[in-house]
Amino acid sequence: QDASNIPTVKHSYQSDVVRLRKIVINSLYSNRDVFLRELISNANDALEKLRIVSLTEKEVWDGTSPLNVTIKAERDATGKGGRIIITDTGIGMSAEELATNLGTLAKSGTSDFLARVEGEEISANSNLIGAFGVGFYSSFLVADKVTVASVRPKSSNNPNPIQNVFSSTADESSFEIFPDPRGNTLGHGTEITLVLKADALDYVAPSNLMKLIHHHSSFSTAFPIYLWNEVEEEIPAEEGVREVDNDTPQDDAEAIIEDTMPAEAAPDPKKVLVGRWEHINSQPPLWTRDPKTVSDEEYHLLYQATFKDFREPLAWSHFTGDSGSGVSFRAIIYVPSYLDETFFSKPLESNSRDVKLLVKHVFITSDLGEYNLPKWASWVRVIIDAEDLPLNVSREMLQSSAFLKQIRGIVLRRLIQLFTRISEEDPEKFAEISKVYRTVLKLGATEDQKNRGKIAPLLRFDTNQRNATSLDDYIKNKKRGQKQIFYLADMGKPVSHLAGSVFVEKLDARGYEVLLLNEPLDEILVQTLRTWKGFKFQDIAKAGLDFGDDTEEDKDVMVELQEKYAPLLEWLKVEAQEVVRDVVLSHRLVTSPCAVVADNNGLTANIQKLISATNRGVEREDFMQTIMKKQKVLEVNPRSPLIEGLLHRIETIVGDDEEKDGNLEELREVASILVDSALVRSGFEVADSNKFLSRVDRVLRRSLGVSETAPTDDTVKPAPPVDPEVPDETFEDPEQKIFSTPDWLEDQGFKIEMEEIDDEGNVVHDEL
Numbered sequence: 001q002d003a004s005n006i007p008t009v010k011h012s013y014q015s016d017v018v019r020l021r022k023i024v025i026n027s028l029y030s031n032r033d034v035f036l037r038e039l040i041s042n043a044n045d046a047l048e049k050l051r052i053v054s055l056t057e058k059e060v061w062d063g064t065s066p067l068n069v070t071i072k073a074e075r076d077a078t079g080k081g082g083r084i085i086i087t088d089t090g091i092g093m094s095a096e097e098l099a100t101n102l103g104t105l106a107k108s109g110t111s112d113f114l115a116r117v118e119g120e121e122i123s124a125n126s127n128l129i130g131a132f133g134v135g136f137y138s139s140f141l142v143a144d145k146v147t148v149a150s151v152r153p154k155s156s157n158n159p160n161p162i163q164n165v166f167s168s169t170a171d172e173s174s175f176e177i178f179p180d181p182r183g184n185t186l187g188h189g190t191e192i193t194l195v196l197k198a199d200a201l202d203y204v205a206p207s208n209l210m211k212l213i214h215h216h217s218s219f220s221t222a223f224p225i226y227l228w229n230e231v232e233e234e235i236p237a238e239e240g241v242r243e244v245d246n247d248t249p250q251d252d253a254e255a256i257i258e259d260t261m262p263a264e265a266a267p268d269p270k271k272v273l274v275g276r277w278e279h280i281n282s283q284p285p286l287w288t289r290d291p292k293t294v295s296d297e298e299y300h301l302l303y304q305a306t307f308k309d310f311r312e313p314l315a316w317s318h319f320t321g322d323s324g325s326g327v328s329f330r331a332i333i334y335v336p337s338y339l340d341e342t343f344f345s346k347p348l349e350s351n352s353r354d355v356k357l358l359v360k361h362v363f364i365t366s367d368l369g370e371y372n373l374p375k376w377a378s379w380v381r382v383i384i385d386a387e388d389l390p391l392n393v394s395r396e397m398l399q400s401s402a403f404l405k406q407i408r409g410i411v412l413r414r415l416i417q418l419f420t421r422i423s424e425e426d427p428e429k430f431a432e433i434s435k436v437y438r439t440v441l442k443l444g445a446t447e448d449q450k451n452r453g454k455i456a457p458l459l460r461f462d463t464n465q466r467n468a469t470s471l472d473d474y475i476k477n478k479k480r481g482q483k484q485i486f487y488l489a490d491m492g493k494p495v496s497h498l499a500g501s502v503f504v505e506k507l508d509a510r511g512y513e514v515l516l517l518n519e520p521l522d523e524i525l526v527q528t529l530r531t532w533k534g535f536k537f538q539d540i541a542k543a544g545l546d547f548g549d550d551t552e553e554d555k556d557v558m559v560e561l562q563e564k565y566a567p568l569l570e571w572l573k574v575e576a577q578e579v580v581r582d583v584v585l586s587h588r589l590v591t592s593p594c595a596v597v598a599d600n601n602g603l604t605a606n607i608q609k610l611i612s613a614t615n616r617g618v619e620r621e622d623f624m625q626t627i628m629k630k631q632k633v634l635e636v637n638p639r640s641p642l643i644e645g646l647l648h649r650i651e652t653i654v655g656d657d658e659e660k661d662g663n664l665e666e667l668r669e670v671a672s673i674l675v676d677s678a679l680v681r682s683g684f685e686v687a688d689s690n691k692f693l694s695r696v697d698r699v700l701r702r703s704l705g706v707s708e709t710a711p712t713d714d715t716v717k718p719a720p721p722v723d724p725e726v727p728d729e730t731f732e733d734p735e736q737k738i739f740s741t742p743d744w745l746e747d748q749g750f751k752i753e754m755e756e757i758d759d760e761g762n763v764v765h766d767e768l
């Protein structure tokens with residue numbers, strides 16, 4: 001194709017791009033250094049792409065021509081302007097790709113993000129840049145005009161690719177794309193020219209650029225970055241002008257720019273400005289260094305550059321190892337400071353994309369395919385650099401590599417070790433980690449059978465006595481004779497609510513610690529763990545609660561009470577048979593008269609909630625009710641005056657039959673209310689709340705001495721007849737014709753504006 005025939009095409013930016021560019025230009029002024037980091041990061045991606053494509057399409061890269069980034073800054077002849085040219089020898093872009101990649105925003109959630117940022121002062125919170133990545137558009141922070149020359153590599157489909165130019169100024173809503181009049185000067189890759197704003201000319205100084213690159217980008221790329229630098233040097237007078245190749249950077253490449261000494265001074269050495277490409281990221285990658293020599297800041301910078309997250313990681317572990325299959329490797333695993341909001345909203349997605357596998361410092365893949373990390377650890381960020389896998393491994397070949405299968409195990413082991421070490425050495429830091437990863441670790445202990453024993457000590461629970469208690473701490477705090485780990489689960493309820501539960505009252509009064517579990521996963525977790533260090537998890541809302549300190553005396557007292565209350569228990573068994581399987585004396589209550597307890601194998605109120613949250617079918621509910629009833633026991637507190645009173649009434653019902661019947665009916669009502677309120681107190685639902693409330697009503701009447709049968713005065717004043725008259729005007733007051741934002745909405749920062757329209761429906765404009 002003849003490039004000279006291709007016309008310049010003018011394109012409009014997608015509206016989101018215009019919005020983003022405006023935000024970038026207006027809000028990130030104090031962060032404008034980021035432009036270089038973003039462009040180097042893009043260059044790195046383009047170089048990586050070329051290398052990876054070349055594994056399967058040999059013709060795009062011969063494997064020998066340099067893959068690098070070069071940066072050159074220069075003032076123009078007048079000294080009033082300047083430019084920075086950043087070139088990479090990466091995959092490049094076709095004309096269509098220039099238009100799509102630089103003229104539109106493909107990221108999902110862009111509009112939401114922009115709306116959020118437009119309402120905020122982004123400069124105060126540069127994290128937003130990290131969270132989103134303003135990428136290429138950051139060029140406009142320092143440049144009035146940006147041109148991007150780019151060309152795809154030669155391939156069998158495209159043996160003669162055309163180098164195109166994308167050109168745009170900071171304030172236009174359109175950009176142009178045209179064939180580069182210079183022809184194909186790049187071979188493959190991209191050259192970005194930033195025509196600097198007048199207030200950004202400081203950037204042309206190589207020392208400033210060098211500082212920036214060292215600070216922000218020394219870890220952004222494993223490809224060499226060369227910076228054009230000019231220094232004054234003395235050379236022997238007789239030496240002429242040295243020939244250098246300006247375009248291909250070599251470490252020793254240099255050019256004499258101009259003589260700075262007059263020719264007459266010939267015998268003396270000459271002072272000349274010598275320009276050369278300096279390789280500025282020649283230091284070995286950070287992970288190959290001894291961890292003792294790496295500062296925290298360097299770890300942060302590597303993290304930022306690699307994972308494009310500008311929030312500092314919470315922790316990291318830097319280690320070397322041998323896979324056992326003969327591959328030695330170096331790795332760093334990072335714990336991000338937040339958990340992506342999709343972690344729980346997309347429970348089935350566990351594709352970890354943040355394990356960067358490198359071979360001999362060269363990025364290979366982030367896709368571990370079937371050997372992905374399990375869901376619970378899918379958020380961890382890892383750089384793992386294998387020393388001796390064949391360099392030209394393709395993803396397909398890697399899939400069959402034993403090493404790939406081992407990465408998961410290596411990362412999980414190290415992650416758990418890291419957490420364990422921090423939990424032991426720095427509890428405050430671990431509390432911070434726990435805040436973010438508490439639920440995730442519960443998930444790990446539930447789903448990761450192999451590592452369960454190591455994850456469980458990292459779990460933290462609130463209890464009736466303290467926050468963030470580990471299982472081991474709990475065991476240390478156990479009372480003599482205690483053989484159970486007591487817990488109460490009620491998902492979604494605040495911990496304070498659980499602490500006040502009827503089931504906790506006695507344990508709390510006696511000084512026992514109870515784990516208060518309110519997350520949906522908790523109940524499943526304890527059922528999975530079953531025991532910890534030989535202690536069985538005991539749901540205190542279930543039968544089987546055993547303090548382990550009962551003396552013979554206690555047992556005798558219980559036998560006595562049992563005898564004493566036998567008539568009440570028998571009577572209640574009949575009265576409550578629709579709701580519970582059995583009625584027994586309780587030794588778990590202090591002040592409450594009674595509670596409903598699930599059988600050991602039965603469903604607690606919490607599990608019932610879990611089930612009915614997923615099953616709303618009526619038939620099923622009936623069925624469930626029947627099953628659940630069979631698994632519940634009513635426990636009555638022999639020390640409660642109410643229960644004693646009830647016993648007394650049952651034993652002393654006297655009088656003629658009619659009176660006895662009336663008394664019994666009353667008692668039945670009381671019993672029914674007791675049972676229903678025990679259900680509620682224990683977290684269950686009452687079967688029929690209407691019936692329950694009318695019983696309460698009747699008992700209230702009785703206690704007030706009001707007739708139980710006296711009907712309520714239910715004369716109701718009917719509404720007047722239908723009124724056919726419709727007023728002409730909806731609003732009498734013309735002032736009120738225009739809708740105005742209610743004050744309460746305006747206080748929230750909302751403003752609703754409505755236009756006034758006339759009788760014909762036309763918008764009424766204020767007269768100018």
Ligand SMILES: Nc1ncnc2c1ncn2[C@@H]1O[C@H](COP(=O)(O)OP(=O)(O)OP(=O)(O)O)[C@@H](O)[C@H]1O
Binds near residue numbers: 043090101
């Ligand atoms: N030097 C380059 N070589 C080849 N393609 C590039 C280059 N710079 C940018 N691109 C293309 O333009 C797209 C947009 O770049 P931009 O920097 O705006 O966002 P990004 O790199 O995709 O995202 P982020 O900046 O968040 O990493 C890139 O995805 C890439 O396809």
